[in-house]
Amino acid sequence: MDAHSRQLLYHLPYLRRYARALTSDAMTGDELVAEAMPIALEDPISHGLETPSRLRLYALLNRLCGEDCRQTTDLVGRHPIERALATLPERNRRLYLLVSLEELTMAEAADVLGLGLEEAHAAMAEAQKGLGSALVAHIMIVEDDAIIACDLAETVRQMGHVVCGTAATMEAALNTAADNQPTLALMDLRLAGGDSGITTAQRLRQQSTLPIIFVTAFGDELSRRGLAHLGPVIRKPFTREQIERAITQAVFTPAETKLAALAALADKAG
Template identity: 50%
Template sequence: MRVYARELNEHLPSLRRYARALTGSVERGDDLVTRCVEIAVMAPTRFGVPLASAGGLYALLHALFDQDGEGRPDRSQHPIERALARRPEIERRLYLLVALEGLAVAEAAKLVDLTITEATETLTAIREFLRLAMTARVLVVEDNALAAVDLSEMISGMGHVVCGMAATEPEALALANAESPTLAVLDIRLARGGSGISVARMLRDRFAVPVIFVTAYAGDLRLLDEEGLGPVIRKPYTTTAVQDAISQAVFAPLPEMLLH
């Protein structure tokens, strides 16, 4: 069935949103939508996909994306998209269709060739997978014992895991090697003359771990021209400031330098 340009235009915003998520790229996604629209208008029977509804257009996007084998997304900077990319492609598409596009489970299941029961069970598994994937393993580097405990309790209260507490530079480096943190909260001046800035550099360069500084010595970053190492929360800090910074670090796209 021919889908006319006027009807297609109504679907373009959702098609572009979905195609960008499907491919992991604005450029690839927009190219995919362009090809989809051209076929829907000029050769609607080419792929044998019924195009009378938005579901048919999503199916056509899938068919075009899979022309040269199973399509896979580009590597994303966003933590949720990177986590989803670790799942089988059918599961990733099912989640995107339901969570991003708002399709009913029955309709999304049909588009990825699953039964409703299979789709429901899969969505439950993916949501739990994402919950665990978005649980940060946080290294706290702070030589004031009371402040370290306070920060740790805040982090745990958010549902994240404190994988270690260090008061010195050597302790921090040892814990980083042993515990594989995904985020670090650091003071700048540590016990025994240690430097949180040195720890942050190592975490960035060796482990691609983002950092948050909680410190009264932000000026040290300026003196060393390292203000780009991570956000700074000044002491005395508030719970809200720390929690907001952690949430942003967990859910925001990683800086380009941490992806290489």
């Protein structure tokens, strides 16, 4: 094996990692690398690869990938970061991957993408803002005790998430959910007017797969009735750390495994 081939082989793991992120698919990413390697071996001069470097090889992958070669048809079950990245403009997404995943400097990433340094800094700021917005949860609080509801709301806001509504009864919760499309609910089991948090959760589940975290003094009721699948239980009195941990678990778990993960968290909390 000559020196040129050895250098390409050294960079191969990095190329595969970037290509898989670039295409959002392991198989497609490997196919992209498989397309690039013969070019780098057989026609290095045309692509500035007489002496292979990661930057030039990343640039080759981007050229072969075209304007947008990512797989976006099946993001269900993917990690929230992947789904958030899919919402970014393509230039910003690639820049973010090069800097955050491949650990290039901003100048190096700008060079790979053919951007000016100032343009790259602006694109990165846009990417970070977009990711932050995409990963903000909109949380509904269903609690009839005003003090506890206020405490939960303050915890949610301090985490950088949004309280999209509060409710003290089942009817109010259903209306709030319909109007605001929350991504998570914190719910007591005993609501105002004799309403049941369990019945409310069941009604909500008829309409969506909304994750629900029960915050209640009646921690055994769900398991006793065979309804632990509805969501984990944080027992009152609770600590902010417990609420924060449960919210983070819910927000950053892929959709298809979210309910199972929340149930596991319930076991730990109990």
